[in-house]
Structures are given as C-alpha cells and as structure tokens.
Amino acid sequence: MTRSRYRELHFNVGELRRSGVVKLKENDMYSMWVKTACCNLNSKQLRKIADIAERYGRGVVHFVVRGSPKIPCIDKSYLENIRQELQEVGMKILDRGIDNLQSYFGNYCTENNVDPQSLLRRIEGKIEGLDLNNLNIKISAAGCPNSCGIAQLNDIGFYGVVEPEVDIPKCIGCELCVPVCKRNAIEMEDDIAVIDKEKCVYCGQCIAMCPFDAIVEKRRGFAVFVGGRDGEDTRLGEIITEFLSEEEALRVAEGCLRILKEKKVNAATIIDEVGVEEFREMLVLSTR
Numbered sequence: 001m002t003r004s005r006y007r008e009l010h011f012n013v014g015e016l017r018r019s020g021v022v023k024l025k026e027n028d029m030y031s032m033w034v035k036t037a038c039c040n041l042n043s044k045q046l047r048k049i050a051d052i053a054e055r056y057g058r059g060v061v062h063f064v065v066r067g068s069p070k071i072p073c074i075d076k077s078y079l080e081n082i083r084q085e086l087q088e089v090g091m092k093i094l095d096r097g098i099d100n101l102q103s104y105f106g107n108y109c110t111e112n113n114v115d116p117q118s119l120l121r122r123i124e125g126k127i128e129g130l131d132l133n134n135l136n137i138k139i140s141a142a143g144c145p146n147s148c149g150i151a152q153l154n155d156i157g158f159y160g161v162v163e164p165e166v167d168i169p170k171c172i173g174c175e176l177c178v179p180v181c182k183r184n185a186i187e188m189e190d191d192i193a194v195i196d197k198e199k200c201v202y203c204g205q206c207i208a209m210c211p212f213d214a215i216v217e218k219r220r221g222f223a224v225f226v227g228g229r230d231g232e233d234t235r236l237g238e239i240i241t242e243f244l245s246e247e248e249a250l251r252v253a254e255g256c257l258r259i260l261k262e263k264k265v266n267a268a269t270i271i272d273e274v275g276v277e278e279f280r281e282m283l284v285l286s287t288r
C-alpha cells in the first residue's frame with residue numbers, strides 16, 4: 001500500500017469514528033453508534049433498531065457500557081439508508097455533540113433524591129446551543145449516591161443527595177434506623193440517634209425509614225463531580241459542590257462545558273494540570 005493510500009484510509013477511519021461509525025476487524029464492516037435521549041428509547045425506536053440490525057447487519061444489537069445501542073457488522077454502503085431510516089423515528093447516528101448522556105431511569109426509582117433525567121434533558125439543550133462537537137466528553141446523572149450512572153467516571157457527573165438531621169424531641173430511641181444506614185453513620189447516644197456527618201453519604205434512606213419522623217431533611221439537591229475518566233487511564237472525578245438545585249446544577253454543567261469547549265480537552269486533563277481549586281475558579285468565571 002502506498003503511503004498516500006494509507007494516509008487516506010487512516011484519515012477516513014478517523015473521520016468516521018468521530019461520526020459514530022467504527023471500523024471493525026472484518027474488511028469493510030462497520031459498527032454504528034446510535035444517539036439516545038438520556039438512555040431512553042421508545043418501543044417504536046427499539047423496533048427500528050432491531051429491524052436495521054436484521055436487514056443491514058447480522059441481527060445483533062450491542063448495548064455498550066454507557067447504555068448506547070451499537071449495531072455491528074454493517075456494510076458502509078448502507079450507512080446513508082440507515083441514517084434516513086433512523087430519522088423516520090426521530091433518531092440519529094451519534095455523530096455530533098458529545099457522547100450519549102448516561103442516566104438511570106429517574107423518577108421510577110424508590111431511592112431517587114432528585115430527577116436526573118430532567119436535568120440531563122436540559123443539559124442536552126445546552127449542548128446544542130454551545131455547538132459542542134467532542135464525542136469524548138461524557139456526562140452522567142443518577143438519583144442518589146448509589147451512583148448507578150457512575151458520576152465519578154465522567155467529565156461531569158451528578159447524583160442526588162439529601163442531608164438528614166435528627167429531630168431530637170421526636171426520637172424514641174427504637175434503633176430501627178441504625179441497621180438501615182449502609183455507611184454505619186448512625187449510633188445511639190443516650191437513647192437518641194446521632195448521625196456522623198463524616199461517614200454520611202447523604203442517601204436519605206434513614207429519613208424514609210424512621211417511623212416517627214424523627215429524621216428530617218435539612219437540604220436536598222445535586223452533588224457535582226468533575227474530572228472523571230474511564231478507559232486505560234481511569235481517574236475518579238472530584239466532588240466540587242453539593243446540594244444544588246436543578247437550575248444551579250444546569251448552570252454548573254454549562255460552565256464546565258464552556259471550559260471544555262475552550263480548552264479542547266477533557267476535564268480530567270485540565271484538573272490534572274491545574275488542580276481542582278483552580279478549576280473551581282475557572283468555573284466561577286465561566287458561569288458569570
């Protein structure tokens with residue numbers, strides 16, 4: 001193969017990859033990455049994906065780690081047909097913006113402290129407004145610190161938190177809350193429940209459990225992590241702020257995205273370089 005032909009092929013594969021189409025080992029076979037709305041697909045869209053996999057691929061759909069459907073083993077000559085068929089049901093190849101936003105199913109979950117899907121839908125709108133085009137940027141949100149959206153492994157990650165407080169006169173010392181806390185943050189002192197704030201992760205389960213309403217909600221909102229990264233150079237994101245309203249969390253997300261767009265790298269790279277405190281200062285400037 002001549003050097004120029006090699007360069008041409010290499011360039012095309014790179015271009016395709018950035019447009020949600022990944023070359024496979026097999027000759028002229030590709031895998032297509034489908035854009036989802038915060039991991040949601042309606043039944044019509046699911047049928048369409050299955051139909052495309054059957055007619056143009058090998059009848060297989062692969063759901064990768066971030067919940068993104070990938071349709072493997074597609075001949076490149078079908079890509080345009082598929083693009084049009086996806087459009088018919090309001091879908092597209094993941095070819096612009098950022099990686100699929102990752103979320104757990106939101107308000108159906110009994111442990112939810114906030115609505116992660118509502119926040120992510122609003123962030124999706126901001127991404128379009130900012131005209132961001134970097135599929136390496138990852139955002140996720142979950143409703144509670146169980147963090148099923150793995151907030152800590154994303155450029156920007158959110159989960160919902162609730163701060164509990166014991167209403168001392170109401171506590172009858174029944175100890176029912178003690179085993180509920182998975183973090184062993186509740187102890188009894190003189191027959192009154194006491195919460196160790198160092199151990200508490202703000203899941204809110206003790207509030208829901210106390211039959212005497214003796215543990216009350218002090219604050220509620222989103223915790224925000226930045227700088228997480230998965231893959232071969234895994235790095236956990238760092239918490240930069242907590243107990244934000246949805247509106248405040250949206251502003252923080254928009255500020256972070258502006259920084260990532262300007263710097264053209266992911267959040268982990270910036271934080272490794274400047275540290276989390278300076279990133280916070282950059283964020284203050286970019287949210288003004």
Ligand code: SF4
Binds near residue numbers: 170171212
């Ligand atoms: S369950 Fe409620 S009443 Fe019982 S010890 Fe815990 S806080 Fe007090």
Ligand code: SF4
Binds near residue numbers: 183186200
């Ligand atoms: S909020 Fe969760 S972690 Fe904190 S004390 Fe209650 S049960 Fe334990």
